Amino acid sequence: MSTDNDRVLIVGAGQSGLAAAYAALEQGLRPVLLEASARAAGSWPHYYDSLTLFSPARYSSLPGLAFGGDGDRYPHRDEVVAYLERYAAALAGRGAEIRTGTRVTEVTEAGGDGFAVRLAGGGELTAPRLIAATGSFARPHRPALTGQDGFTGQILHAAGYRHPQQVAGRRVIVVGAGNSAVQIAYELADHARVTLASRAPIRFLPQRPLGRDVHHWFRLTGFDRLPLRRAERPPSQPVLDHGRYRAALRSGRLERRAMFTRLDGDEVIWTGGDREHADVILLATGYRPALDWLARLGALTGDGRPRQRGGLSSTHRGLGFVGLEWQRTPASNSLRGVGADARHLLRKLAPAGVSPVATHP
Known part of the structure:
Protein backbone atom coordinates (compact mmCIF):
# COMPACT_ATOMS: atom_id res chain seq x y z
CA MET A 1 0.00 0.00 0.00
CA ARG A 139 21.30 26.84 -19.76
CA PRO A 140 23.89 27.10 -22.55
CA HIS A 141 27.17 28.63 -21.47
CA ARG A 142 27.88 31.83 -23.40
CA PRO A 143 31.33 33.15 -22.47
CA ALA A 144 31.76 36.90 -22.70
CA LEU A 145 33.59 37.91 -25.89
CA THR A 146 35.37 41.24 -25.95
CA GLY A 147 33.52 43.49 -28.39
CA GLN A 148 30.47 41.25 -28.71
CA ASP A 149 27.98 44.08 -28.12
CA GLY A 150 29.21 45.84 -31.25
CA PHE A 151 29.51 42.75 -33.42
CA THR A 152 27.30 43.09 -36.49
CA GLY A 153 27.23 39.40 -37.33
CA GLN A 154 25.34 36.60 -35.59
CA ILE A 155 26.37 34.94 -32.34
CA LEU A 156 24.74 31.52 -32.12
CA HIS A 157 25.12 28.84 -29.45
CA ALA A 158 25.20 25.18 -30.43
CA ALA A 159 21.92 24.81 -28.50
CA GLY A 160 20.27 26.78 -31.30
CA TYR A 161 22.06 25.01 -34.17
CA ARG A 162 20.10 22.36 -36.10
CA HIS A 163 21.52 21.94 -39.62
CA PRO A 164 24.14 23.46 -41.98
CA GLN A 165 21.55 25.36 -44.03
CA GLN A 166 21.26 27.84 -41.15
CA VAL A 167 24.70 29.26 -41.98
CA ALA A 168 25.40 27.94 -45.49
CA GLY A 169 27.66 30.14 -47.61
CA ARG A 170 28.74 32.31 -44.70
CA ARG A 171 32.05 32.79 -42.86
CA VAL A 172 31.71 30.83 -39.62
CA ILE A 173 33.96 30.71 -36.56
CA VAL A 174 33.16 27.75 -34.28
CA VAL A 175 34.38 28.41 -30.75
CA GLY A 176 35.27 25.29 -28.77
CA ALA A 177 37.50 22.24 -28.73
CA GLY A 178 35.18 19.44 -27.64
CA ASN A 179 33.26 16.71 -29.44
CA SER A 180 30.33 18.91 -30.44
CA ALA A 181 32.54 21.76 -31.65
CA VAL A 182 34.56 19.47 -33.90
CA GLN A 183 31.55 17.49 -35.14
CA ILE A 184 29.64 20.66 -36.05
CA ALA A 185 32.65 22.33 -37.68
CA TYR A 186 33.36 19.20 -39.72
CA GLU A 187 29.75 19.06 -40.91
CA LEU A 188 29.72 22.77 -41.80
CA ALA A 189 32.93 22.56 -43.83
CA ASP A 190 30.92 21.27 -46.83
CA HIS A 191 28.60 24.28 -46.69
CA ALA A 192 30.62 27.26 -45.42
CA ARG A 193 34.15 28.46 -44.77
CA VAL A 194 34.81 27.33 -41.20
CA THR A 195 37.50 27.87 -38.60
CA LEU A 196 37.68 26.25 -35.19
CA ALA A 197 38.83 28.75 -32.56
CA SER A 198 40.04 27.41 -29.21
CA ARG A 199 42.28 28.49 -26.36
CA ALA A 200 44.20 25.21 -26.41
CA PRO A 201 44.98 22.77 -29.22
CA ILE A 202 42.38 20.09 -29.85
CA ARG A 203 43.21 16.79 -28.17
CA PHE A 204 42.08 13.60 -29.88
CA LEU A 205 41.43 10.09 -28.60
CA PRO A 206 41.13 7.25 -31.15
CA GLN A 207 37.54 5.98 -31.31
CA ARG A 208 38.64 2.39 -31.99
CA PRO A 209 42.10 1.61 -30.58
CA LEU A 210 43.28 -1.92 -31.38
CA GLY A 211 40.12 -2.49 -33.40
CA ARG A 212 37.68 -2.11 -30.48
CA ASP A 213 35.67 0.95 -29.53
CA VAL A 214 37.26 2.95 -26.73
CA HIS A 215 34.21 2.31 -24.53
CA HIS A 216 35.08 -1.39 -24.60
CA TRP A 217 38.41 -0.50 -23.03
CA PHE A 218 36.77 1.90 -20.58
CA ARG A 219 34.60 -0.95 -19.30
CA LEU A 220 37.37 -3.55 -19.34
CA THR A 221 39.74 -1.36 -17.33
CA GLY A 222 37.06 0.00 -14.99
CA PHE A 223 37.72 3.59 -16.09
CA ASP A 224 34.00 4.37 -16.37
CA ARG A 225 33.49 3.39 -12.74
CA LEU A 226 36.55 5.19 -11.43
CA PRO A 227 35.56 7.33 -8.42
CA LEU A 228 36.49 10.95 -8.88
CA ARG A 229 37.55 13.55 -6.42
CA ARG A 230 35.08 16.39 -6.17
CA ALA A 231 35.47 19.04 -8.87
CA GLU A 232 33.51 22.25 -9.16
CA ARG A 233 34.11 22.35 -12.91
CA PRO A 234 34.54 19.21 -15.02
CA PRO A 235 37.91 18.91 -16.77
CA SER A 236 38.06 19.12 -20.53
CA GLN A 237 37.97 15.82 -22.38
CA PRO A 238 39.53 14.77 -25.70
CA VAL A 239 37.59 14.48 -28.95
CA LEU A 240 36.77 10.93 -29.99
CA ASP A 241 37.86 10.45 -33.59
CA HIS A 242 37.67 7.65 -36.14
CA GLY A 243 40.41 9.55 -37.99
CA ARG A 244 38.28 11.81 -40.16
CA TYR A 245 38.63 14.92 -38.00
CA ARG A 246 42.41 14.87 -37.78
CA ALA A 247 42.56 14.16 -41.51
CA ALA A 248 40.35 17.19 -42.18
CA LEU A 249 42.68 19.43 -40.14
CA ARG A 250 45.80 18.06 -41.84
CA SER A 251 44.33 18.50 -45.32
CA GLY A 252 43.13 22.05 -44.72
CA ARG A 253 39.47 21.13 -45.22
CA LEU A 254 39.05 22.34 -41.65
CA GLU A 255 41.15 25.07 -40.02
CA ARG A 256 41.97 25.53 -36.36
CA ARG A 257 43.35 28.77 -34.92
CA ALA A 258 44.13 30.06 -31.44
CA MET A 259 41.16 31.90 -29.93
CA PHE A 260 40.61 35.40 -31.31
CA THR A 261 41.21 38.29 -28.95
CA ARG A 262 38.12 40.38 -29.70
CA LEU A 263 35.32 41.27 -32.08
CA ASP A 264 35.13 44.59 -33.89
CA GLY A 265 32.14 45.43 -36.09
CA ASP A 266 31.92 42.60 -38.60
CA GLU A 267 35.45 41.33 -37.92
CA VAL A 268 37.35 39.04 -35.57
CA ILE A 269 40.79 40.12 -34.40
CA TRP A 270 43.14 37.16 -34.20
CA THR A 271 46.19 36.86 -31.97
CA GLY A 272 48.91 38.89 -33.66
CA GLY A 273 46.47 41.50 -34.95
CA ASP A 274 45.13 39.89 -38.13
CA ARG A 275 41.60 41.06 -38.90
CA GLU A 276 39.05 38.98 -40.75
CA HIS A 277 35.40 39.32 -41.67
CA ALA A 278 33.05 36.90 -39.88
CA ASP A 279 29.34 36.34 -40.39
CA VAL A 280 28.67 33.88 -37.57
CA ILE A 281 30.29 33.07 -34.25
CA LEU A 282 28.98 29.63 -33.25
CA LEU A 283 29.61 28.88 -29.58
CA ALA A 284 30.12 25.19 -28.83
CA THR A 285 31.09 26.10 -25.30
CA GLY A 286 29.02 23.70 -23.26
Whole structure:
Protein backbone atom coordinates (compact mmCIF):
# COMPACT_ATOMS: atom_id res chain seq x y z
CA MET A 1 0.00 0.00 0.00
CA SER A 2 1.48 3.35 -1.07
CA THR A 3 1.65 6.39 1.18
CA ASP A 4 2.95 9.92 0.81
CA ASN A 5 6.10 8.72 2.56
CA ASP A 6 7.03 6.55 -0.41
CA ARG A 7 6.65 9.28 -3.03
CA VAL A 8 9.68 10.78 -4.74
CA LEU A 9 9.30 13.76 -7.08
CA ILE A 10 11.72 13.73 -10.01
CA VAL A 11 12.02 16.96 -11.99
CA GLY A 12 12.94 16.08 -15.57
CA ALA A 13 12.08 12.97 -17.59
CA GLY A 14 15.13 12.71 -19.81
CA GLN A 15 17.78 10.03 -19.43
CA SER A 16 18.67 11.11 -15.87
CA GLY A 17 15.09 11.34 -14.64
CA LEU A 18 14.17 7.99 -16.16
CA ALA A 19 17.22 6.34 -14.58
CA ALA A 20 16.22 7.87 -11.24
CA ALA A 21 12.67 6.54 -11.63
CA TYR A 22 14.00 3.03 -12.31
CA ALA A 23 16.19 3.20 -9.22
CA ALA A 24 13.28 4.54 -7.15
CA LEU A 25 11.11 1.58 -8.16
CA GLU A 26 13.93 -0.76 -7.17
CA GLN A 27 13.89 0.82 -3.71
CA GLY A 28 10.14 0.39 -3.32
CA LEU A 29 9.43 4.09 -3.85
CA ARG A 30 6.70 5.68 -5.95
CA PRO A 31 8.32 8.01 -8.54
CA VAL A 32 6.44 10.95 -10.02
CA LEU A 33 8.30 12.53 -12.94
CA LEU A 34 7.59 16.15 -13.87
CA GLU A 35 8.64 16.97 -17.44
CA ALA A 36 8.23 20.46 -18.88
CA SER A 37 8.14 19.33 -22.52
CA ALA A 38 5.55 17.19 -24.25
CA ARG A 39 7.82 14.11 -24.45
CA ALA A 40 9.72 11.95 -21.98
CA ALA A 41 13.00 12.33 -23.84
CA GLY A 42 14.71 15.28 -22.19
CA SER A 43 16.85 17.52 -24.38
CA TRP A 44 17.54 14.89 -27.05
CA PRO A 45 14.84 16.05 -29.53
CA HIS A 46 16.42 19.52 -29.51
CA TYR A 47 20.00 18.65 -30.43
CA TYR A 48 21.33 19.27 -33.95
CA ASP A 49 19.94 17.00 -36.65
CA SER A 50 23.11 15.05 -37.45
CA LEU A 51 24.10 14.25 -33.86
CA THR A 52 25.22 10.69 -33.26
CA LEU A 53 26.35 9.14 -30.00
CA PHE A 54 30.05 8.87 -29.31
CA SER A 55 29.45 5.46 -27.75
CA PRO A 56 28.14 2.33 -29.54
CA ALA A 57 24.62 1.07 -28.84
CA ARG A 58 25.86 -1.77 -26.61
CA TYR A 59 27.35 0.84 -24.24
CA SER A 60 24.45 3.31 -24.44
CA SER A 61 21.67 1.75 -22.37
CA LEU A 62 19.90 2.66 -19.16
CA PRO A 63 19.44 -0.09 -16.52
CA GLY A 64 17.09 -2.91 -17.43
CA LEU A 65 16.56 -2.24 -21.13
CA ALA A 66 19.12 -2.82 -23.89
CA PHE A 67 19.30 -0.25 -26.68
CA GLY A 68 18.69 -2.99 -29.24
CA GLY A 69 19.82 -3.53 -32.82
CA ASP A 70 23.43 -3.75 -33.94
CA GLY A 71 25.44 -3.20 -30.79
CA ASP A 72 28.42 -1.79 -32.70
CA ARG A 73 26.54 1.05 -34.41
CA TYR A 74 26.59 4.65 -33.19
CA PRO A 75 22.92 5.59 -32.71
CA HIS A 76 21.48 8.74 -34.24
CA ARG A 77 19.74 11.39 -32.15
CA ASP A 78 16.27 10.20 -33.20
CA GLU A 79 17.10 6.62 -32.21
CA VAL A 80 17.97 7.86 -28.73
CA VAL A 81 14.67 9.74 -28.52
CA ALA A 82 12.74 6.60 -29.50
CA TYR A 83 14.69 4.50 -26.99
CA LEU A 84 13.96 6.92 -24.13
CA GLU A 85 10.27 6.98 -24.98
CA ARG A 86 10.20 3.16 -24.96
CA TYR A 87 11.91 3.20 -21.60
CA ALA A 88 9.44 5.74 -20.20
CA ALA A 89 6.46 3.69 -21.39
CA ALA A 90 7.87 0.57 -19.72
CA LEU A 91 8.42 2.42 -16.44
CA ALA A 92 4.88 3.78 -16.55
CA GLY A 93 3.63 0.23 -16.92
CA ARG A 94 5.35 -0.64 -13.65
CA GLY A 95 3.96 2.20 -11.59
CA ALA A 96 6.01 5.29 -12.39
CA GLU A 97 3.83 8.36 -12.95
CA ILE A 98 5.08 10.57 -15.78
CA ARG A 99 3.50 14.00 -16.19
CA THR A 100 4.59 15.74 -19.40
CA GLY A 101 3.81 19.40 -20.05
CA THR A 102 4.43 20.07 -16.36
CA ARG A 103 6.97 22.79 -15.65
CA VAL A 104 8.34 23.33 -12.15
CA THR A 105 8.78 26.99 -11.29
CA GLU A 106 9.90 26.94 -7.67
CA VAL A 107 10.65 24.68 -4.72
CA THR A 108 10.41 25.57 -1.05
CA GLU A 109 10.51 23.60 2.17
CA ALA A 110 7.19 22.09 3.14
CA GLY A 111 5.88 22.08 6.68
CA GLY A 112 7.91 19.52 8.57
CA ASP A 113 10.17 17.37 6.41
CA GLY A 114 9.95 17.51 2.65
CA PHE A 115 9.48 19.88 -0.27
CA ALA A 116 6.70 21.91 -1.83
CA VAL A 117 7.02 21.97 -5.62
CA ARG A 118 5.11 24.71 -7.42
CA LEU A 119 4.01 24.24 -11.02
CA ALA A 120 3.52 26.68 -13.88
CA GLY A 121 -0.14 27.56 -14.24
CA GLY A 122 -0.85 26.82 -10.60
CA GLY A 123 -0.81 23.73 -8.48
CA GLU A 124 1.60 22.32 -5.94
CA LEU A 125 2.96 18.89 -5.07
CA THR A 126 4.67 17.82 -1.87
CA ALA A 127 6.96 14.90 -1.09
CA PRO A 128 9.67 13.97 1.41
CA ARG A 129 12.17 13.36 -1.42
CA LEU A 130 13.05 15.43 -4.46
CA ILE A 131 15.47 14.66 -7.30
CA ALA A 132 16.72 17.29 -9.74
CA ALA A 133 17.26 15.71 -13.16
CA THR A 134 16.78 18.68 -15.48
CA GLY A 135 20.17 18.47 -17.15
CA SER A 136 21.83 21.54 -18.62
CA PHE A 137 20.54 22.08 -22.19
CA ALA A 138 18.27 24.91 -21.05
CA ARG A 139 21.30 26.84 -19.76
CA PRO A 140 23.89 27.10 -22.55
CA HIS A 141 27.17 28.63 -21.47
CA ARG A 142 27.88 31.83 -23.40
CA PRO A 143 31.33 33.15 -22.47
CA ALA A 144 31.76 36.90 -22.70
CA LEU A 145 33.59 37.91 -25.89
CA THR A 146 35.37 41.24 -25.95
CA GLY A 147 33.52 43.49 -28.39
CA GLN A 148 30.47 41.25 -28.71
CA ASP A 149 27.98 44.08 -28.12
CA GLY A 150 29.21 45.84 -31.25
CA PHE A 151 29.51 42.75 -33.42
CA THR A 152 27.30 43.09 -36.49
CA GLY A 153 27.23 39.40 -37.33
CA GLN A 154 25.34 36.60 -35.59
CA ILE A 155 26.37 34.94 -32.34
CA LEU A 156 24.74 31.52 -32.12
CA HIS A 157 25.12 28.84 -29.45
CA ALA A 158 25.20 25.18 -30.43
CA ALA A 159 21.92 24.81 -28.50
CA GLY A 160 20.27 26.78 -31.30
CA TYR A 161 22.06 25.01 -34.17
CA ARG A 162 20.10 22.36 -36.10
CA HIS A 163 21.52 21.94 -39.62
CA PRO A 164 24.14 23.46 -41.98
CA GLN A 165 21.55 25.36 -44.03
CA GLN A 166 21.26 27.84 -41.15
CA VAL A 167 24.70 29.26 -41.98
CA ALA A 168 25.40 27.94 -45.49
CA GLY A 169 27.66 30.14 -47.61
CA ARG A 170 28.74 32.31 -44.70
CA ARG A 171 32.05 32.79 -42.86
CA VAL A 172 31.71 30.83 -39.62
CA ILE A 173 33.96 30.71 -36.56
CA VAL A 174 33.16 27.75 -34.28
CA VAL A 175 34.38 28.41 -30.75
CA GLY A 176 35.27 25.29 -28.77
CA ALA A 177 37.50 22.24 -28.73
CA GLY A 178 35.18 19.44 -27.64
CA ASN A 179 33.26 16.71 -29.44
CA SER A 180 30.33 18.91 -30.44
CA ALA A 181 32.54 21.76 -31.65
CA VAL A 182 34.56 19.47 -33.90
CA GLN A 183 31.55 17.49 -35.14
CA ILE A 184 29.64 20.66 -36.05
CA ALA A 185 32.65 22.33 -37.68
CA TYR A 186 33.36 19.20 -39.72
CA GLU A 187 29.75 19.06 -40.91
CA LEU A 188 29.72 22.77 -41.80
CA ALA A 189 32.93 22.56 -43.83
CA ASP A 190 30.92 21.27 -46.83
CA HIS A 191 28.60 24.28 -46.69
CA ALA A 192 30.62 27.26 -45.42
CA ARG A 193 34.15 28.46 -44.77
CA VAL A 194 34.81 27.33 -41.20
CA THR A 195 37.50 27.87 -38.60
CA LEU A 196 37.68 26.25 -35.19
CA ALA A 197 38.83 28.75 -32.56
CA SER A 198 40.04 27.41 -29.21
CA ARG A 199 42.28 28.49 -26.36
CA ALA A 200 44.20 25.21 -26.41
CA PRO A 201 44.98 22.77 -29.22
CA ILE A 202 42.38 20.09 -29.85
CA ARG A 203 43.21 16.79 -28.17
CA PHE A 204 42.08 13.60 -29.88
CA LEU A 205 41.43 10.09 -28.60
CA PRO A 206 41.13 7.25 -31.15
CA GLN A 207 37.54 5.98 -31.31
CA ARG A 208 38.64 2.39 -31.99
CA PRO A 209 42.10 1.61 -30.58
CA LEU A 210 43.28 -1.92 -31.38
CA GLY A 211 40.12 -2.49 -33.40
CA ARG A 212 37.68 -2.11 -30.48
CA ASP A 213 35.67 0.95 -29.53
CA VAL A 214 37.26 2.95 -26.73
CA HIS A 215 34.21 2.31 -24.53
CA HIS A 216 35.08 -1.39 -24.60
CA TRP A 217 38.41 -0.50 -23.03
CA PHE A 218 36.77 1.90 -20.58
CA ARG A 219 34.60 -0.95 -19.30
CA LEU A 220 37.37 -3.55 -19.34
CA THR A 221 39.74 -1.36 -17.33
CA GLY A 222 37.06 0.00 -14.99
CA PHE A 223 37.72 3.59 -16.09
CA ASP A 224 34.00 4.37 -16.37
CA ARG A 225 33.49 3.39 -12.74
CA LEU A 226 36.55 5.19 -11.43
CA PRO A 227 35.56 7.33 -8.42
CA LEU A 228 36.49 10.95 -8.88
CA ARG A 229 37.55 13.55 -6.42
CA ARG A 230 35.08 16.39 -6.17
CA ALA A 231 35.47 19.04 -8.87
CA GLU A 232 33.51 22.25 -9.16
CA ARG A 233 34.11 22.35 -12.91
CA PRO A 234 34.54 19.21 -15.02
CA PRO A 235 37.91 18.91 -16.77
CA SER A 236 38.06 19.12 -20.53
CA GLN A 237 37.97 15.82 -22.38
CA PRO A 238 39.53 14.77 -25.70
CA VAL A 239 37.59 14.48 -28.95
CA LEU A 240 36.77 10.93 -29.99
CA ASP A 241 37.86 10.45 -33.59
CA HIS A 242 37.67 7.65 -36.14
CA GLY A 243 40.41 9.55 -37.99
CA ARG A 244 38.28 11.81 -40.16
CA TYR A 245 38.63 14.92 -38.00
CA ARG A 246 42.41 14.87 -37.78
CA ALA A 247 42.56 14.16 -41.51
CA ALA A 248 40.35 17.19 -42.18
CA LEU A 249 42.68 19.43 -40.14
CA ARG A 250 45.80 18.06 -41.84
CA SER A 251 44.33 18.50 -45.32
CA GLY A 252 43.13 22.05 -44.72
CA ARG A 253 39.47 21.13 -45.22
CA LEU A 254 39.05 22.34 -41.65
CA GLU A 255 41.15 25.07 -40.02
CA ARG A 256 41.97 25.53 -36.36
CA ARG A 257 43.35 28.77 -34.92
CA ALA A 258 44.13 30.06 -31.44
CA MET A 259 41.16 31.90 -29.93
CA PHE A 260 40.61 35.40 -31.31
CA THR A 261 41.21 38.29 -28.95
CA ARG A 262 38.12 40.38 -29.70
CA LEU A 263 35.32 41.27 -32.08
CA ASP A 264 35.13 44.59 -33.89
CA GLY A 265 32.14 45.43 -36.09
CA ASP A 266 31.92 42.60 -38.60
CA GLU A 267 35.45 41.33 -37.92
CA VAL A 268 37.35 39.04 -35.57
CA ILE A 269 40.79 40.12 -34.40
CA TRP A 270 43.14 37.16 -34.20
CA THR A 271 46.19 36.86 -31.97
CA GLY A 272 48.91 38.89 -33.66
CA GLY A 273 46.47 41.50 -34.95
CA ASP A 274 45.13 39.89 -38.13
CA ARG A 275 41.60 41.06 -38.90
CA GLU A 276 39.05 38.98 -40.75
CA HIS A 277 35.40 39.32 -41.67
CA ALA A 278 33.05 36.90 -39.88
CA ASP A 279 29.34 36.34 -40.39
CA VAL A 280 28.67 33.88 -37.57
CA ILE A 281 30.29 33.07 -34.25
CA LEU A 282 28.98 29.63 -33.25
CA LEU A 283 29.61 28.88 -29.58
CA ALA A 284 30.12 25.19 -28.83
CA THR A 285 31.09 26.10 -25.30
CA GLY A 286 29.02 23.70 -23.26
CA TYR A 287 26.27 24.09 -20.70
CA ARG A 288 25.71 24.66 -17.00
CA PRO A 289 23.19 22.91 -14.71
CA ALA A 290 19.69 24.36 -15.30
CA LEU A 291 18.48 24.58 -11.71
CA ASP A 292 17.08 28.09 -11.31
CA TRP A 293 13.86 26.59 -9.93
CA LEU A 294 15.86 25.57 -6.83
CA ALA A 295 17.24 29.06 -6.18
CA ARG A 296 14.78 30.00 -3.43
CA LEU A 297 15.46 26.77 -1.55
CA GLY A 298 19.07 27.78 -0.92
CA ALA A 299 20.48 24.58 -2.40
CA LEU A 300 22.71 26.27 -5.00
CA THR A 301 25.97 28.19 -5.06
CA GLY A 302 26.08 31.82 -6.12
CA ASP A 303 26.66 30.83 -9.76
CA GLY A 304 23.79 28.34 -9.80
CA ARG A 305 25.64 25.09 -9.21
CA PRO A 306 24.20 22.48 -6.83
CA ARG A 307 25.71 22.11 -3.39
CA GLN A 308 26.18 18.35 -3.43
CA ARG A 309 28.56 15.48 -3.02
CA GLY A 310 28.06 12.39 -5.15
CA GLY A 311 24.57 13.63 -6.03
CA LEU A 312 23.38 14.01 -2.45
CA SER A 313 22.54 17.57 -1.41
CA SER A 314 24.80 19.01 1.27
CA THR A 315 22.12 21.51 2.31
CA HIS A 316 18.80 19.59 2.41
CA ARG A 317 17.95 16.11 3.62
CA GLY A 318 15.95 14.25 0.98
CA LEU A 319 17.25 16.30 -1.98
CA GLY A 320 19.37 14.72 -4.68
CA PHE A 321 20.81 15.40 -8.12
CA VAL A 322 21.33 13.09 -11.09
CA GLY A 323 23.01 13.70 -14.45
CA LEU A 324 25.70 16.20 -13.45
CA GLU A 325 28.96 16.06 -15.36
CA TRP A 326 31.58 14.10 -13.39
CA GLN A 327 29.09 13.67 -10.55
CA ARG A 328 30.76 10.47 -9.37
CA THR A 329 32.61 8.99 -12.36
CA PRO A 330 33.72 10.00 -15.88
CA ALA A 331 30.50 8.39 -17.23
CA SER A 332 28.07 10.18 -14.88
CA ASN A 333 26.43 12.40 -17.49
CA SER A 334 25.85 9.67 -20.08
CA LEU A 335 23.38 6.95 -20.94
CA ARG A 336 25.90 4.29 -19.92
CA GLY A 337 26.76 5.86 -16.56
CA VAL A 338 23.76 7.70 -15.15
CA GLY A 339 22.04 4.52 -13.99
CA ALA A 340 24.80 3.70 -11.50
CA ASP A 341 24.65 7.23 -10.10
CA ALA A 342 20.87 7.04 -9.78
CA ARG A 343 21.07 3.76 -7.86
CA HIS A 344 23.74 5.16 -5.56
CA LEU A 345 21.57 8.19 -4.82
CA LEU A 346 18.27 6.36 -4.32
CA ARG A 347 19.82 3.93 -1.84
CA LYS A 348 20.67 6.94 0.29
CA LEU A 349 17.29 8.65 -0.16
CA ALA A 350 15.11 5.58 0.46
CA PRO A 351 13.44 5.77 3.90
CA ALA A 352 13.78 3.14 6.58
CA GLY A 353 11.02 0.58 6.43
CA VAL A 354 10.62 0.62 2.63
CA SER A 355 11.80 -2.66 1.13
CA PRO A 356 13.70 -2.70 -2.19
CA VAL A 357 12.03 -4.65 -4.98
CA ALA A 358 13.20 -6.12 -8.28
CA THR A 359 11.95 -4.33 -11.36
CA HIS A 360 12.73 -4.40 -15.09
CA PRO A 361 11.38 -2.10 -17.79
